[in-house]
Amino acid sequence: HDRRAIRGSYVTFRANPFDGPTQDALVLEEDGLIIMEHGHITHCGAYSALHGLLGDNTPVTHYKDCLISAGFIDAHVHYPQISAIASWGEQLLPWLEQYIFPTEAEFANINVARQTARLFLAELLRNGTTTAAVYCTVHPQSVDAFFEESARLGTRMIAGKVLMDRNCPPDLQDTAQSGYDQSAALIKRWHGRDRQLYAVTPRFAITSTPEQLELAGDLLHGTPGLFMQTHLAENLDEMAAVRSLFPNNTSYLDVYAQAGLDGPRAIFGHAIHMSEHDFAHCHHSGCTLAHCPTSNLFLGSGAFRLFDALNPDRPVHVALGTDIGAGTSLSLLATMGEAYKVSLMAGDTRLSAAQALWLATAGAARALHLHDRIGHIAPGMEADLCVMDPNATPLMAQRNARCTSLSERLFTLMVLGDDRAIRATWVNGKMAYEKNVDPA
Numbered sequence: 001h002d003r004r005a006i007r008g009s010y011v012t013f014r015a016n017p018f019d020g021p022t023q024d025a026l027v028l029e030e031d032g033l034i035i036m037e038h039g040h041i042t043h044c045g046a047y048s049a050l051h052g053l054l055g056d057n058t059p060v061t062h063y064k065d066c067l068i069s070a071g072f073i074d075a076h077v078h079y080p081q082i083s084a085i086a087s088w089g090e091q092l093l094p095w096l097e098q099y100i101f102p103t104e105a106e107f108a109n110i111n112v113a114r115q116t117a118r119l120f121l122a123e124l125l126r127n128g129t130t131t132a133a134v135y136c137t138v139h140p141q142s143v144d145a146f147f148e149e150s151a152r153l154g155t156r157m158i159a160g161k162v163l164m165d166r167n168c169p170p171d172l173q174d175t176a177q178s179g180y181d182q183s184a185a186l187i188k189r190w191h192g193r194d195r196q197l198y199a200v201t202p203r204f205a206i207t208s209t210p211e212q213l214e215l216a217g218d219l220l221h222g223t224p225g226l227f228m229q230t231h232l233a234e235n236l237d238e239m240a241a242v243r244s245l246f247p248n249n250t251s252y253l254d255v256y257a258q259a260g261l262d263g264p265r266a267i268f269g270h271a272i273h274m275s276e277h278d279f280a281h282c283h284h285s286g287c288t289l290a291h292c293p294t295s296n297l298f299l300g301s302g303a304f305r306l307f308d309a310l311n312p313d314r315p316v317h318v319a320l321g322t323d324i325g326a327g328t329s330l331s332l333l334a335t336m337g338e339a340y341k342v343s344l345m346a347g348d349t350r351l352s353a354a355q356a357l358w359l360a361t362a363g364a365a366r367a368l369h370l371h372d373r374i375g376h377i378a379p380g381m382e383a384d385l386c387v388m389d390p391n392a393t394p395l396m397a398q399r400n401a402r403c404t405s406l407s408e409r410l411f412t413l414m415v416l417g418d419d420r421a422i423r424a425t426w427v428n429g430k431m432a433y434e435k436n437v438d439p440a
């Protein structure tokens with residue numbers, strides 16, 4: 001019998017906190033019960049109202065003094081780059097050449113891919129992340145290794161083979177045709193199998209010929225429900241290179257749009273150097289921007305204009321990305337904290353704790369058109385949950401003791417918290433990670 005339950009405080013959303021006051025958007029159940037069966041949430045609400053449904057043999061895990069949320073969603077991350085994190089001294093283009101391409105070349109070896117996929121997915125769970133949009137390498141076996149491990153864990157993941165047919169080392173290069181054929185085979189093998197979803201993944205405009213981008217568009221439109229992920233307008237030297245490689249396009253975004261790579265379920269990483277016209281295009285075509293604050297700080301790329309992107313006259317979907325290896329943490333809590341700081345750097349609107357949590361959960365699910373499956377705690381949703389401990393460190397406990405509201409508690413978690421604040425992670429209705437609690 002597959003029925004399990006969690007008792008504790010949980011927080012979820014009934015509305016978008018960018019549209020109105022926090023108290024209208026957030027739902028807090030102080031003593032809640034979440035009942036799960038066959039990977040889905042069947043009931044949730046007050047423990048006092050629901051405990052009668054448990055019967056005699058439903059195991060209940062009680063997380064006292066913790067705060068439970070929907071599992072975190074990372075909208076932009078590179079699994080092969082975990083071993084290149086913290087590479088010193090360069091901005092985007094020389095950083096790719098010096099550190100990233102050599103690291104990704106190691107994935108020709110399937111054993112490197114398998115080992116790294118195992119470590120990476122374990123790290124995601126240790127950080128409370130249950131869904132991610134993941135770049136593999138140009139090697140098709142890097143995608144098999146990733147999805148095999150994700151299927152074993154039961155996680156809902158989005159991933160794809162990097163397409164790269166120019167301006168990169170020869171051992172990392174595909175061709176427009178081989179990239180198409182390999183992607184088509186991977187789509188057939190993985191897309192929609194268990195909880196796995198495929199993303200057509202041209203790395204960025206610099207490393208793909210117009211022919212490759214065209215064929216990527218054909219792939220994307222050839223199978224329903226596919227995702228597309230790439231990088232957009234991250235760095236000024238990159239912008240200049242794109243202008244010279246694509247002199248006839250009106251903007252960087254236009255290079256992708258002309259190939260049919262925009263639209264719902266298209267995820268563009270970074271999008272820092274954007275015109276008003278670009279944002280309006282994203283709004284009308286329904287694409288998603290992945291805001292990667294730790295990466296943008298680490299590579300000195302610039303400050304994403306979050307509230308400009310979300311302008312209510314033409315709001316663009318935004319989610320958060322860790323962008324490991326340019327990012328410096330796999331923790332969405334840490335990424336929310338950095339997004340707050342970048343929001344102050346970029347303009348005059350301050351990101352609230354509820355808004356940050358929305359971007360990491362329900363808002364990301366909405367942006368990715370997965371909101372009927374993940375991102376909320378509600379009956380019928382897939383049971384992916386993250387259990388946070390606001391007293392995980394002495395400093396957090398000291399600060400948390402003074403918190404008088406949910407917003408303050410969440411803000412403390414995102415400014416001070418990281419993997420240490422993740423008490424447990426549940427995937428598909430089962431506990432998938434539990435923190436070693438120090439013996440008293």
Ligand code: GUN
Binds near residue numbers: 092100203295
């Ligand atoms: N642009 C093209 N490739 C990459 C990458 O691997 N990381 C980042 N941050 N930007 C990119």
Ligand code: FE
Binds near residue numbers: 231269
């Ligand atoms: Fe990236």
